[in-house]
Amino acid sequence: MAAAAVMVSSASALLAMLQEPAAELKLHALSNLNSLVHVFWPEISTSVPAIESLYEDEEFDQRQLAALVVSKVFYYLGELNDSLSYALGAGPLFDVSEDSDYANTLLARALDEYASIRSKASKATGEEEMMDPRLEVIVERMLDKCILDGKYQQAMGMAVECRRLDKLEEAITRSDNLHGALSYCINLSHQYVGHREYRCEILRCLVKIYQTLSDPDYLSICQCLMFLDEHETVANILYTLFSGGTDDTLLAYQIAFDLVENENQAFLLNVRNHLDTLCIPKSALPGAQTGNATDPSGDTQMGDDVDIMNGSPRVVDPIEEARADRLTKIRGILSGETSIQLTLQFLYSHNRSDLLILKTIKQALEMRNSVCHSATICSNAIMHAGTTVDTFLRENLEWLSRATNWAKFSATAGLGVIHRGHLQQGRALMAPYLPQGGAAGGGSPYSEGGALYALGLIHANHGEGITHFLRESLRNTSSEVVQHGACLGLGLAGLGTADEEIFEDIKNVLYTDSAVASEAAGIGLGLLMVGTATEKAGEMLAYAHDTQHEKIIRGLALGIALTVYGREEEADTLIEQMTRDQDPILRYGGMYALALAYRGTANNKAIHQLLHFAVSDVNDDVRRTAVLALGFVLYNEPEQTPRIVSLLSESYNPHVRYGAALAVGISCAGTGLNDAISLLEPLTSDVVDFVRQGALIAMAMVMIQTNESYDPRVGTFRRQLEKIVLDKHEDTMSKMGAILASGILDAGGRNVTIKLKSRSKHDKLTAVVGLAVFTQFWYWYPLTYFISLAFSPTAIIGLNSDLQMPKLEFLSNAKPSLFDYPKPTTQQTATATVKLPTAILSTYAKAKSRASKKDAEKAQEKAEAAEGKAEAPPSEDASTSMQVDGVAAEKKAPEPEPTFQILANPARVLPAQEKFIKFLESSRYEPVKGAPSGFVLLRDLRPEDAEELVLADTPSTVATNVSGAAAASPAVEEEPQPPQPFEYSP
């Protein structure tokens, strides 16, 4: 008997039973229908009214079962709304844990419904939509169940989606891995919460939970607090930490470094000021006074800290003294000086730029072509950004002097890029070119303006010490070129500080209505007020309507866009106003406003709007910018960008193609993403010259720091660049693109990448702003230098409690060649090109075991030797150094490449390499935080032993040479002898 297969063929019997007068029979029929509904729903659907009437019958005691059956039938009929409302009627019978399509679909539906009602309710508090309490109950049951089952991540996601912070809190506190849960939530809030205010609420809730923990993760707390802009709490935490033991102090330092990485200058300033007020009652009065007195005037950026120390010698208590010392250190870190100094040191000592490339470019170019000439200077500046190495300029002074007028302005500004972050010596370095206090010095206004701009670049985002001087220079001049430079410089130095006085100064320049100066003033105002959503934007907009000069309107449009940086929904009114303007330049500014307000959020609304403008605006500039802006909105999801703009990159309109190229370049910068490269490749040989230019630059941005063994197309691209530069018949535009691309590809001595997000997934304000202004080079070449703001060094720097670099080794579990420097180019005459350069500060383990003795002796010597090489012009040195290493390389040749590599502190670690980095187990030091990247504070496990420090090769000594050299060559500018380097004191 095939009884197992026995099955009723129709539900009519059960349906008939429903009509029976006896309640037991109805119940029996209903419960059977409930279990068979998946088979017989078409049949039951005709009797749904009967079951519905059962549900509505107040006296029937199984109404909920009836509702459940009806709900299921509606589900199968595809009427999800009806189904949900009956499922709600089914009350507890609707089983949230049931693993069926029906339950899952309805739960998803319920969650969606609930979330949408909740988010609507939070938007318009005036007329609250009625929340069905039953819906709430279901969602709560669902959440509770997830928590009970240990599916905490699911529960947290749902709680966030439904705006139920109470449940979120419950899920987190009950989860087994509290820290994991919290960091998951932070990620969640940044990636998926579109609404800024709500995100703040979540973060506040997270901070609250963090603070209840016994061992709070201060690193994460402070990151949250920074987003919330609660500087006082951060200051308090730091204060408590560095008043504690050594480990806590290390943690405080680490927090400070991490905060600095996010480049939020205004916030850091506030933290620092609050720290001071916290310390006043504790530390001796005189010290505090000195600190306060020097701060506002703030002329000597390095001075204050020393002053505090010097000013408080009367503090006798050693604990107090230690605390004061720590305060100084913290202040140093928060001001960014410590990290900048260390970075500078790293970039200088690890500089591996290839001067031969520049030489080739220089020789290939026609003498008279000034565009390519200044592009080459710019390329050199980018290549050496932050390394302080200006060998190339010094060697080619005569060639350099061919730059006149604005080219001279750019050339001088380029020095600022090279010396970026050289805070102490910055002014001394630029002294020969600076306007000489009121007296009409011999310098041309172009080099003076350029020098002021350069100072801004050197002090970008850390301008405390220089703003005073820049303001003076701005006031003392009437030359619009100098004003231009000073406005840009002030904007850069005071980035995001919203300083009223500076604002007034720049505004005065703006109202002179001179095309050149006011344009820069517009941008400068924007830089100053970045992300403040200031009401002054209205004022700027009004002036943009008043003025006749397109340049001024453009400057202002960008400036206004900058003010709404990161404000998301708050900026909507302004964006609306700008995008509806009749003036295409203001619409163009509106695109930037969209890009910056929604930077890195991948906000659907913003993308939608941009795509709309990209295809429908009548003005090419607006369309180009709209596409380009997509890059900014999407940089948090670089994988998405190539897909979204792929159609646009095939547009008939070259401007749109150009925008698509740059959008990919911006959002995928430094990723070496396969899709991005595939999209850009055809564009690099586009028929239109400026599209080629954009594509080359974008490609360089994507491929920055990737080498040929990582992606073979890098090699092809390098050869293509060389070919374009050498080709006599190539258009100037694409030639310029190729030259700039070579610079970007090897930027910062091959030790920097373009990063728009910090390691804690926050956006890097300076970098984003830098790239946004950089894209303006379309109209104004000197703005190319803004790209230097987006560079961040790819270094791992270990520091001990004295903020010094101890000797330390890391293990990189990857093939050395994968993340190695690219091969240096060889001259055509050189025969062997296969030799692998091995002049890196690490050694292969096998070689090490063989030559361990030799290494031990040479460790120090070698480091020095490497520096020596970097110092000497590598163009001459390259071949010899290669041969030196070549001997070793040939010996190793037959052996397979090792799968790991030992790196010495400080080491070059590419972002893609970070996951392979490990601290050696036997090491003396232990990192304070988990992720091995950036600045890592080290806990000393054997404090009794004497520490061995890495010999710091500060570029300051070289810097004197440089300025000396520059001075010794009066041929350039015919400047008077510059003063010797000195500590400036007011």
Add this chain to the structure above:
Amino acid sequence: MDPKLVEVTQLFARFKAAYARNDLDVCANLLSQLKVLLTKFPSLPPSFQQTPNAVEELTTARDIYEHAVVLSVKMEDQDAFERDFCQLKPYYMDTCGIIPPSPEEYPILGLNLLRLLVQNRIAEFHTELELLPAKALENLCIKHAVELEQSFMEGAYNRVLTARQAVPHETYVYFMDLLAKTVRDEIAGCSEKGYDFLSISDAKQMFMFSSDQELQQYIAEEHPEWDVKNGSVFFQKVKESQPCKEIPAAPVITQTLGYARELERIV
């Protein structure tokens, strides 16, 4: 033996006794108790669990429902008939040979067909027919119903009416009586369409009434809109009012004028 089954069998025995006595109220009462008890048996449809007593249970349940159907006929309750029949049907269709076929199967199926015919649910009638195996059509009971339907469709109403004399089963009589009324309704519907009026004697003959009174009563009950006067029945033809095809003049005029005004404004 399972106590529940024992209980059911005892109760069923009492039901049968009452049934034999023709004590219908007691029967109905017992029947509803029986039905409730049956829900306790897992082996019954729709679950068909295999229990040791499955065969007995199924047979008993089928027997009970068969009786229920016949009872409903006796009580002349068509709704109950439909209900009970629907519940009985799985025992015929879905047991797949767990229990031997019932001798009552075809008479009851035929009865159902007849009911559908009476209720003028021809579509369902054919659906049911399609579900039956071909050899079932040979059965006298089924054949009877099928032939009736054919006559009914052909309009051979006299054959339908004479068929009452040759019922294959005594329970059929009830439905055959009802069928006469169905036929009368059909004829009434046709006459209404076909004639403006009929003389009372014609109408009497056509509607198969033996006396004028019966006719009068029928008209009063079923067709109060008919008029009986001057020795004739007047069918008040429900004149289908022609759908109003009036031209919406006023709105069209205003709209056109509006366009004209707008046009002038544009120039």
